[in-house]
Amino acid sequence: MALIITGLSKTYPNGVKALKNLSLTVGNCMFGLLGPNGAGKSTLMRTIATLQDPDAGEIQLDGVDVLKDKTAVRKLLGYLPQEFGVYPKISALAMLQHLAVMKGITNRTERNQMVDALLNQTNLWSARKKPLGTYSGGMKQRFGIAQALLANPKLIIVDEPTAGLDPAERNRFLNLLSGIGSDVTVILSTHIVEDVRELCPRMAIIANGELLLEGVPAETLDALKGKIWSKVVATDDELRALETNFHLLSTHLAGGLHEVRIYSESNPGDAFLPVASDLEDVYFLNLARHAKN
């Protein structure tokens, strides 16, 4: 399975340019899509999920024109939107059974097996007969994951899947995703850099509807080796001083102190220590470069 996106553009009636001539190729793997809020991630996902037509550009999925032959895509698709609601009075079990039929699992035995497996995997088994309206945010999210994985989809699009999951469930979900068969394209959109680092052999960063970077997380990290420097400061005044002198990638609070990270080809001095780069640095660096342009 390969998804080839070429020259995708979308402008909303209110003038917001969600996608600007975006091209991207996604192979048979877990593909992480990183980007800040409003970057156009969800628009891109919806477009691939056949819910929206772009103004220009095309999308090919193994030779299928996604924009024209939506039915063919829908038969292969597992989609978890960023935000979704449920029929509040219907139980998870009934809903999954229903969705399984909708996704063409007409064999009752297969359907039961799949639904039961998913209910177990998403830890909804004991609550399967409860109406979805009574589910907490995390349970609802797990239900969303379960429905996206019904029917062995060949193209899985998950938009912010780990939002609202506790750490254990998040790990379990990532395990579940990584265990899915090899001939599957998974696009995972997120703003949580950790998700991508843990899961995705390939990734892309988009912002303002444009592709900033596409590559293998490890390679992008390599490029930054030795160029990330860190310093701990105690007061806001010190932080402000640093902000004026350096381009800060990020600050974290650690024990009430500000840990500041910067990008520098060479040693910036001023008590900065070299640190190992991580994916978050890649992310912030790209966003910062993009903002400058």
Next chain:
Amino acid sequence: MALFWEFFSFEIKLRLKSASTYVYFGIWFFISFLSIAAQDFLNPGNDKILLNGPFSTSGLYTILSFFGMLVMAAIFGSSILRDFQQNTYQLIFTKPITKFAYLGGRWAGSFVTALLCFSGMVIGEALGTLAPWADHVRIAPGHLGWYLHAFLAVPVVQIFFLGSLFFAVAALTRKLFVMYLQGVVVFLVYLIVNVIFAATGSLEHFWSAIFDPVGLRLLDSVTRYWTVVEKNTLQLPWSGIFLYNRLIWSSVGLLCLIAAYLLFPFSVEALTAGSRARKAARDAELEQTGGNRSLVAARLPVVHPSFSSGTSWSQWVSLTRLRINDILHEFPFWGIVGAMLVFVLVNGHFAGRRQENNVYPVTFQMLQVVEGGSALFFLIIATLYAGELVWRERDTQWAGIHDALPVRESIDWLSKLSALAVIELLLLTIVMASGIFSQTIAGYYHYELLQYFKQLYLITFPHILIFTLLALFLQTVIGNKFIAHGVVIGLFVLTPILVTHGWENTLYLFGSTPDYTYSDMNGYGHFVPAIFWSIVYWLSISAFLGVVSIALAARGADDSWASRFRLAGRRAPRLVPVAACFLLVAIGSGCWFFYNAHVINEYLNSKAQREIQARYERDFKKYENLPQPKIIAVDANIDIFPERRAFSGTGHFVLENKTPGPISQIHILNREQSVTNVHFDRPFHKVSSSPRDLYTIYSLEQPLAPGEKLNLNFNVGRTPHGFMDGNERPELAYSGTFFDAGYFPAIGYDARFELTDPRRRRELHLGPVSELPHRGDPLGSRTNLFSQDADWISFRTVVSTADDQIALAPGYLQRDWHSDGRHYYEYDMGDVKIENFFAYVSARYHLKQDVYQGVSGPVNIEVYSAPAHPYDVDDMIASSKAGLAYYEKNFSPFQFRQFRILEFPRYRLFAQSFPNTVPFSEFGFVGRVIDPQKDIDLTYFVTAHELAHQWWGHQLVGGRVEGSNMLSESLAEYSALRVMQKKYGDDQMRKFLKHELDGYLRGRAAESRHEPPLVLVQREPYVWYQKGSLVLYGLSDYIGEDKLNLALRNFLLQYRYANATGEQSGLYPDTRQFVAALRAQTPPELQYYITDAFESIVLYDNKALSATVSEAPNKKYKVTLTVQARKLKSDGNGVETPMPMNDFIDVGVFTGKKDHEKVLYLKKEKFTAEKQTFEIMVDEMPTRAGIDPQNKLIDRDADDNTMDATKR
């Protein structure tokens, strides 16, 4: 106070920014405006009542306030709920505010907003009166005071009371659905209570009015007997019942406010404690049950999705099931179903009950009420849930997942339709079960499941589908659920308005079907093709709309029109053929319908029919007094073909010139377009003929000399072709053909074909309808009241019909024979002359015979009933016998040897007395007396009434002058009352007369011309029936039954069979001779009663003022009773002037409870003063006392005539 003001002004500002405020205002404004400016938009009843008069205004405001209940719920409820829906309560209640400021400000703001919205009524009405196109004859300009008074009296109080109630409920429950539900519940409960009142025709008007929270009953009670003048001048009085009612409900409003203030918990914790704790507990419970699970994810099983046509089917089933499940889990759905069930069962319980006379809850009767009661609910469900289903995925944000599923739009859309269809079928089944249940409870076990099935599943269900499809279409096309609801409701409202304005065509009234009537004699009979084709036509049109909706159904995130058209383009290849199919069926069935209703039949809407009448009057009224010969003999051969609803035949009239001069022109009126081939026995030619051969003038080459006779031959018949868009002739039926002399030629202009409704006449620029001639008018007095083209005739006929039916006409059966698979009957009246008033009837009958030994020989009593209706046959025979006995004893011998009652289909609802032959509509054959002590036996009464017409009408007939109608109708009514009294007793009689009194007073309140005194009555049934029976019964109470009957007998014997002999038409009697006959038997001191009751319009205002009891020696009791006696004379418009009192009126003392009194003392006392006190000794402890206690006199407030006697 500053805080209060803060909340108050915030509320007002918010409301002024909200579109809904202006929409509400606009609705009231336009309805009010149109009710004045557009004729017939809301009908205040009578033409003489001012459109903007106080009565119309109060009525309008009451109804608008009733429907406005939902608006009040929305305004008052949302002022509180807003905070809980948007979760702003957390912000508000953590601020230092006071309960009074919060609740008070919100309430006051809502109150002012509601007043502003409802003020649209006043402004709309005021501006409506200025519209130049309005009917200014019925508008009194410049009466803002009327509107303001009514506004204060009704909407303001309603807003205060209901608004506070809704506010309190919202404040104390803080639930959105409760808010909607309370409006609906109050609304429905009220409708149900009203149904009960309407169904039973209860005469109780006091408590029901006082405790009426809406005001419809209150208004009815206060204005029930107001005459036109009063309705146009009197405002709702701030006294009596009205005041009590307003006070009671205002206090309820106040109590609600106090309750809201005291019980509203004023802290965030208290406000949410219940629900939050519950939710937390639930979440914890759900989350905990994980157990220890391996962190290693298992592999998911492998499945094999397939997408075949079988999958589409499974998808459709699964989606349908999901949607049904979803609806069945809805609380509001069950709320509506529950309300429907209650409504239907209440309706079912009262099926067949009306005004203390009952009919069996036969299936058509039951269906009528249960289906009629539930129709609104079917449509509510269809409209509401069409909107819910179309918007469900987007409203719940499920669309993101749903729209990306591999399912075709058509499957998805069809699942919405099928889910609604299944839900509606469920409701229909509930209705059917309720009907059967109600029949069982009522002790009627003849279940006609097939009829239920046909009506509910074959007729009603397609109609629901049609509207469901429309609603789905509108919801799809209109981008807003609520606007689409509005459009659907608008269509419901629009249809009846269009119909009243003459837009009656089935082909453009969405989803309509021509009117039809089920009859136990015919089933759906000849209505079937019109029902079938109209359903096919509208179903295919709405199915076409359905296909369009599939094409335009939104899918995906982008629901702009551009993208929807793009999607539609892609879906088109599959959908166009289907759409074309439906379109073809629609066009085909539409053409077929058009061909039937407009090409092979003439299509006339009611306006066009009125225009024909108007044209007839304009063109031919001038011939009204033209001397014409009279029919003296009728001989006809009629063949009825019931299987084709047709008849044809030849007729022969003998005409005689009974005028003193020669006649050269003969005018023939052919009202029913049934007469052709008119020939006279001497040379003649046609002078002119009007369209449809309605009125044709023939000229005889040689004038008909006085006394000369002339033979007139003609063909007569009707053969319907295809079907019509309503207006099918009720006279023709597969079983139950019944047509009368109206289908035969009428000689000369007949004024009875003129339009009588003053409004319609004005519309068509006709002057006021002509009055009947005065008594003594030379021509009128020589004309028979019932048939102006004949005095008395001899009658003979041969009639044939299908072999399985019996054909009847007046006359004695001479012979009957079978020929060519048909059954022939020859009837002949022989030498006995009858009026020119005959009928032909044919149906499949069951016959029951009996014989009554009359004074001049045996009389055969025969009842021909539909086999399904055996119930009342014996009752009819009993009534016939009792009537014959009483009438022969008191009046004169019966002139015929037979008396026959024939059932005819309920397309028409009456019984009519032809010579020795009485066709009686189906309703009389399903009459039912459950409790002889309570129920009025209408069948018995009507039978006796029609039998009495054999005397009053067929022996004695008046001239065509004012008053003559009472000689037949009032006397028949009185005679029947006597027959009924003999069987059911005096108490029943009094109960019956109470209804007659109510009927008379309401009739005169609705009079659109002017009320005449009884002996001058023209075309006012409430005078000749209700007032007639009241005053005749009253007279018999004064002079005695014997004396009155003697007067009637003398009158009858002197004047019966007037004009039955003689060369020239002589004088018919009129009410002057009748009054003289009454006066001859009335003592001088009571002559005033005849003047008052018969020759004037006199109303009493009698009242008990005080009644006390004290014990007297010898175990006696002394009652001291003070009463008021007042008498008023009214003119035809209801303007009253006091009259001096010199009357005899009953004074009575009773024991027992109200309405179950036993007489201890009853005596007519002479009243000369308005107030009089009596001391009466009785033997038992009395409970009640009063003046005219049994309501023998006409008194608008009959209840205050008696009162409880208090012990001193």
